[in-house]
Amino acid sequence: MPSTPKKILIVEDDRILASALRAGLEEEGFEVVETHDGLEGLAAAKKYLPDLTLCDISMPKMDGLTMLEQIRQTTWGQYLTVMMLTNLNDKENISLALKNYAFRYFVKSDWDLSQIIQEIKKELKVK
Amino acid sequence: MFSLLSLFFIISLSIVVLKNSRRLVNGLFFLLTIILDLWIFGSFMMISSTYDNQIVFWDRFVYAAVVFWPSLQYHFSLAVTYTDRQRRNLLAFAYTFSFIFLFLSQTDLFVQGIFHYAWGAHTKAQFLHNFFIGAFIFYAVLFFYNLIKKYKSEMSALEKKRLTYYIIGFLVLDVIGGTAFLPAYSIPFYPIFLATPLIFSLVITYAIVYFGLMDIKLIIRRSLVYFFSVISLLVPAYIVISYVYIFHPFYSAPAFVILFFISITLFPRTKGYFYRFSNKYLFSSLYDFNELIYNLNNRLRASLDIKQIFESTIDILLQAFHSQGIAVLYYEEKTGYWTILYNVGFNFDSNKIDLQYATMRKLLIAGKPLDLGRLRNTPPLADKRVLTYLKKINAEILVPVNVEQKKLSSLLIFGPKESEEAYNHNDIRVLESIASEIGISLENALLYRSVTKFNLKLRNEIVKATKKLKEQNESLKQLDKAKDEFIGIASHQLRTPLTGIRWLAELLLKNKEHNLNDKQLNFLRQLNESNQKMIRLVSDLLDVSHIETGRKFDINKDYFYIGDAISEVLKENVFLISTKKLKIINKIPSDLNVWGDREKIKQVWQNLISNATKYSHNNSEIELSFKKDREKQLIFCVRDYGIGIPAEQHDKIFTKFFRANNASLQDGEGTGLGLYIAREIIRAHTGEVWFESVPQKGTRFYFSLPLLTVKKDKKITKITKKKTK
Numbered sequence: 063m064p065s066t067p068k069k070i071l072i073v074e075d076d077r078i079l080a081s082a083l084r085a086g087l088e089e090e091g092f093e094v095v096e097t098h099d100g101l102e103g104l105a106a107a108k109k110y111l112p113d114l115t116l117c118d119i120s121m122p123k124m125d126g127l128t129m130l131e132q133i134r135q136t137t138w139g140q141y142l143t144v145m146m147l148t149n150l151n152d153k154e155n156i157s158l159a160l161k162n163y164a165f166r167y168f169v170k171s172d173w174d175l176s177q178i179i180q181e182i183k184k185e186l187k188v189k
Numbered sequence: 190m191f192s193l194l195s196l197f198f199i200i201s202l203s204i205v206v207l208k209n210s211r212r213l214v215n216g217l218f219f220l221l222t223i224i225l226d227l228w229i230f231g232s233f234m235m236i237s238s239t240y241d242n243q244i245v246f247w248d249r250f251v252y253a254a255v256v257f258w259p260s261l262q263y264h265f266s267l268a269v270t271y272t273d274r275q276r277r278n279l280l281a282f283a284y285t286f287s288f289i290f291l292f293l294s295q296t297d298l299f300v301q302g303i304f305h306y307a308w309g310a311h312t313k314a315q316f317l318h319n320f321f322i323g324a325f326i327f328y329a330v331l332f333f334y335n336l337i338k339k340y341k342s343e344m345s346a347l348e349k350k351r352l353t354y355y356i357i358g359f360l361v362l363d364v365i366g367g368t369a370f371l372p373a374y375s376i377p378f379y380p381i382f383l384a385t386p387l388i389f390s391l392v393i394t395y396a397i398v399y400f401g402l403m404d405i406k407l408i409i410r411r412s413l414v415y416f417f418s419v420i421s422l423l424v425p426a427y428i429v430i431s432y433v434y435i436f437h438p439f440y441s442a443p444a445f446v447i448l449f450f451i452s453i454t455l456f457p458r459t460k461g462y463f464y465r466f467s468n469k470y471l472f473s474s475l476y477d478f479n480e481l482i483y484n485l486n487n488r489l490r491a492s493l494d495i496k497q498i499f500e501s502t503i504d505i506l507l508q509a510f511h512s513q514g515i516a517v518l519y520y521e522e523k524t525g526y527w528t529i530l531y532n533v534g535f536n537f538d539s540n541k542i543d544l545q546y547a548t549m550r551k552l553l554i555a556g557k558p559l560d561l562g563r564l565r566n567t568p569p570l571a572d573k574r575v576l577t578y579l580k581k582i583n584a585e586i587l588v589p590v591n592v593e594q595k596k597l598s599s600l601l602i603f604g605p606k607e608s609e610e611a612y613n614h615n616d617i618r619v620l621e622s623i624a625s626e627i628g629i630s631l632e633n634a635l636l637y638r639s640v641t642k643f644n645l646k647l648r649n650e651i652v653k654a655t656k657k658l659k660e661q662n663e664s665l666k667q668l669d670k671a672k673d674e675f676i677g678i679a680s681h682q683l684r685t686p687l688t689g690i691r692w693l694a695e696l697l698l699k700n701k702e703h704n705l706n707d708k709q710l711n712f713l714r715q716l717n718e719s720n721q722k723m724i725r726l727v728s729d730l731l732d733v734s735h736i737e738t739g740r741k742f743d744i745n746k747d748y749f750y751i752g753d754a755i756s757e758v759l760k761e762n763v764f765l766i767s768t769k770k771l772k773i774i775n776k777i778p779s780d781l782n783v784w785g786d787r788e789k790i791k792q793v794w795q796n797l798i799s800n801a802t803k804y805s806h807n808n809s810e811i812e813l814s815f816k817k818d819r820e821k822q823l824i825f826c827v828r829d830y831g832i833g834i835p836a837e838q839h840d841k842i843f844t845k846f847f848r849a850n851n852a853s854l855q856d857g858e859g860t861g862l863g864l865y866i867a868r869e870i871i872r873a874h875t876g877e878v879w880f881e882s883v884p885q886k887g888t889r890f891y892f893s894l895p896l897l898t899v900k901k902d903k904k905i906t907k908i909t910k911k912k913t914k
Contacts, residue, residue: 079685079689085696149684171684171688175692175696
């Protein structure tokens with residue numbers, strides 16, 4: 063367990079998925095902030111400056127890609143690590159996400175929760 | 190002088206006539222001219238003789254020829270009036286008489302002694318001479334009787350004109366020529382008879398030229414054209430030369446040369462002009478028979494359109510014959526009328542002509558052109574109204590056009606020629622030949638028309654059917670698109686809750702609180718497994734919908750180590766592999782570099798390996814290998830020793846949602862999409878997927894990927910080097 067827990071922001075409109083992610087991450091000792099749309103997510107990101115953001119794409123109010131774009135336009139958000147987490151695996155979405163320096167792009171249903179957490183740990187260099 | 194000119198004309202006339210000795214009339218006419226020749230020649234010699242014995246000799250010479258005059262003349266009249274059959278006896282008698290007098294004329298009982306008079310001398314007629322004169326007059330009267338009778342009964346104006354010229358010609362000969370007998374009875378008379386052959390030949394030549402008497406034309410026509418061409422060039426040239434010679438003698442030689450060349454250059458044009466002139470006004474039959482037929486055949490062959498067939502034909506015929514009128518009538522079986530397809534120069538009172546079909550058939554029963562001008566006797570049962578009508582419109586030639594084995598289908602009607610010359614033998618031959626050609630073309634055209642009609646009908650049907658099919662196809666396409674969209678959306682929507690189940694089951698399976706018993710955990714595992722299958726199925730359906738909507742795949746090509754991807758796939762399938770105790774022989778090096786979409790290619794391996802695993806027998810092997818094919822592509826192979834694919838299902842194996850019979854028995858849950866998707870992925874990489882399979886022995890699945898790049902793999906580079914050496 064790390065001495066100071068890493069902060070992870072979840073932006074996911076599906077409450078079940080969000081809570082599953084939260085549960086999984088909290089079990090691994092992360093500090094988790096859970097939000098359910100792009101606007102909330104943007105506000106939370108600004109407030110908490112998370113070590114890593116897991117962001118869905120299709121969401122109400124503001125979609126994930128717009129949110130990512132807006133984060134990248136702020137001074138505080140330029141270097142935030144963002145992983146896109148979605149079920150939309152088409153070219154346009156992927157390239158849009160990568161253009162705005164999303165760190166990774168996961169197709170949710172293809173991944174086990176543990177695999178995703180593994181990837182997060184790898185990124186945040188947490189053992 | 191007169192006599193010599195007469196002789197010359199008569200000789201040339203006889204030659205001309207002999208050239209066309211096809212018919213009896215021509216032959217007889219030739220013999221008559223021979224007699225005239227002998228007569229004039231003998232008479233001339235007799236008149237210019239001074240000794241008595243010479244006079245007697247030449248006179249007997251003349252009589253030897255002249256005795257045949259009555260019989261030949263009479264025969265000629267029969268031939269011209271076509272009544273020869275009924276007068277055999279009189280003719281036979283005439284010839285017998287001529288032969289008897291041939292001998293008698295040489296005796297003293299015929300002529301004896303000399304009668305000298307102011308302009309010559311003649312032997313004196315004796316007892317037998319009177320019989321000869323009697324027969325001469327008798328047959329001359331019969332001759333004119335025949336001709337006049339024929340003249341009166343003749344309907345054709347043209348034939349009447351011909352007869353007129355015969356009558357005038359022979360009247361001159363018999364009456365004026367007859368004066369040659371007067372000195373025999375001691376009556377002195379100026380020998381004007383010597384000029385009669387000249388008058389006769391002029392009259393007959395005129396008739397020949399204008400009315401096609403006895404089918405002669407070639408020599409007269411050509412010689413006249415050349416004669417006038419030469420004269421029209423020579424006369425001015427002569428005048429110019431004379432002028433130059435008189436006033437500028439120095440320049441006469443070069444002037445002559447220049448004029449010579451001018452004349453030579455102008456000659457063809459002059460000749461052409463006279464040809465055209467004579468074509469139009471003198472002889473209408475100045476055409477080359479073979480060339481005409483050839484041209485017509487070419488035109489006829491070029492068209493399948495009925496109207497065009499006749500138009501092109503008529504164009505040529507008008508140029509050849511210069512007829513005053515040409516019309517084409519087409520018989521409409523439905524209405525029983527003749528429709529005018531084409532008409533120049535005829536004055537038909539209506540567009541549909543009522544010529545009784547049966548009568549026309551009877552008239553034209555021989556299938557040959559009918560010269561109404563020469564129609565001897567109308568066939569029995571022929572409707573006179575038809576002939577009256579044809580006469581009223583001034584038709585001269587009727588040409589039947591038959592189709593389908595002598596069925597009269599059309600009529601070509603020709604009016605008189607502009608030159609008023611009659612249609613000659615050649616013209617009729619041309620028309621006959623043309624009629625059969627037109628018949629064939631017409632038959633083709635009619636056939637073509639019916640085929641076209643049928644085609645048109647067929648095409649309409651096809652257009653209708655196609656339109657219907659198109660509409661159906663369009664609605665099917667829309668339906669299909671809607672289906673694909675539905676699948677796409679549904680799959681997306683399904684994925685989220687399925688992910689929820691997956692992750693939550695995973696969290697539960699960790700059993701952090703240790704409050705789940707084994708049974709519960711087992712249920713959870715099964716739930717998870719079932720959910721995983723569902724996720725894969727949804728994923729496959731999503732792929733299919735992408736393929737079907739034409740979006741194909743989003744292929745993100747890059748270099749990747751294919752061996753790593755294979756290892757991942759093997760890891761994912763490790764459960765089934767270990768359950769079935771399968772031995773995996775992987776011959777693919779982990780550092781083999783490949784150009785393509787890593788995730789998609791991995792999916793292909795996933796599908797192939799999971800199939801191989803599913804259908805392998807327990808404790809058997811699965812072999813993964815690759816080879817390089819001609820430096821162009823890599824061929825990968827997944828080999829199993831499983832149940833194989835039944836031969837009859839080989840061609841369906843890549844079909845969407847298809848599952849081999851034995852496969853469904855082995856594994857109840859497959860979707861039948863795996864191979865379809867695998868092939869689509871490989872094709873999107875411009876590769877191909879294929880297989881070899883023997884039931885119960887196993888299956889080899891192959892797929893190829895194009896080789897585009899330098900390989901990091903040392904083995905491959907080595908092979909490449911070897912090969913390039």
